[in-house]
Amino acid sequence: MSVPEASIREMLAANLKRVRAQRGLSLSELARRSGIGKATLSQLESGSGNPTIETVFSLSRVLEVPIADLLDSQPPGELTVVRAAQVEVLSGAGVDLRALRRITSGDAVVDVYDQLVRADCRQDSLGHVGTEHTVVQAGRLRVEVDGHRVELGPGDYVGFNAARPHSYTALGAAVRSVLLLQYQKGQRLHPAAPHDLTVDSPSVAP
Template sequence: MNGTGESVRDLLAANLRRARAERGLSLSELSRRSMIGKATLSQLEAGAGNPTIETVFSLSRALELPITDLLDHRQPAGMTVVRADEVEVLSGEAVDLRPLRRIETEDAIFEVYDQQVRPGGRQSSLGHVGVEHTIVQAGRLRVEVDGGSAELGPGDCVAFDAVLPHAYTAVEGPVRSVLLLQYRPGNRLDLDSGHSGAE
């Protein structure tokens, strides 16, 4: 996604340090908000950690930032081509994400990901800022959102407020899908709403 040869680890390190400094947060306070150990945060900021989907989403929630603010830097104008073999995969318990593009307008910020859900696992989230859209391209996907569930096949789409607890499970697969995260400029999660916690 970054097109400069920098790794996810390097970009996260630089962006995490910047975001924490801009907010005047100590490592201890960010650790409390994200529920990530202080030693792990220190490693991430030094570029020595091994970030997972769960870690990045927890930091996104704690810092109230779109994920791409942590994993990318601004794209140049003109045509952008993203090659599958040039994008570093961010993996979680059951999902592999390849960040493809960040799109900004006056009214919204969008992040586009190639998302693969591996069979035999369940990817859970306690919630994060934004609206989540998933379009299934291959396989069958069960999506659970705040106690409800739906099963999706190729061509089906689901959208929901991502602050709600949610989970993905490959019912038949692996599942190949497009994940689109949508944020309003200045989108913030109300950390007092009861939806805070680790991914």
């Protein structure tokens, strides 16, 4: 089976330029709003930069677009198989993400990610578009959303408004989970939206 036609760098370069133009932002203004250096942004748009999770999350938040709109997606066929070894890893301070598929139904969009929180590591996010759903497959995961904290084990689920500041922490060994980002087509970021944290788990810590 062949490797993906475009790398994360190439997809981010094309999509970042497109979205920035749609927003009418100069590189200087985007740098000011995102806190990312103008030279770094220029490298990302030329496809020569090295994007991290933090960078992509920051751009998603400032440009008010879903993360997958910056990373692109492949149209589904009748049978879609995604091999983990063939998907590029987008890494951050504590998390490795693999974008597996985008699912659309009407105006609803769900992006599916394989997520690994590295052992004894923490990944912070200032917030981004959508509702975030995580199902833990292996390990113990601490999730914090706007001061609310829960601990999850294998089979446990948590969902919350992703516009709120949040973090994932692996408690000891690495945590493997499935991450779903749900939003509406054309949805924009609303940081002031009410906090909503939903946990379905028989073993959630108080």
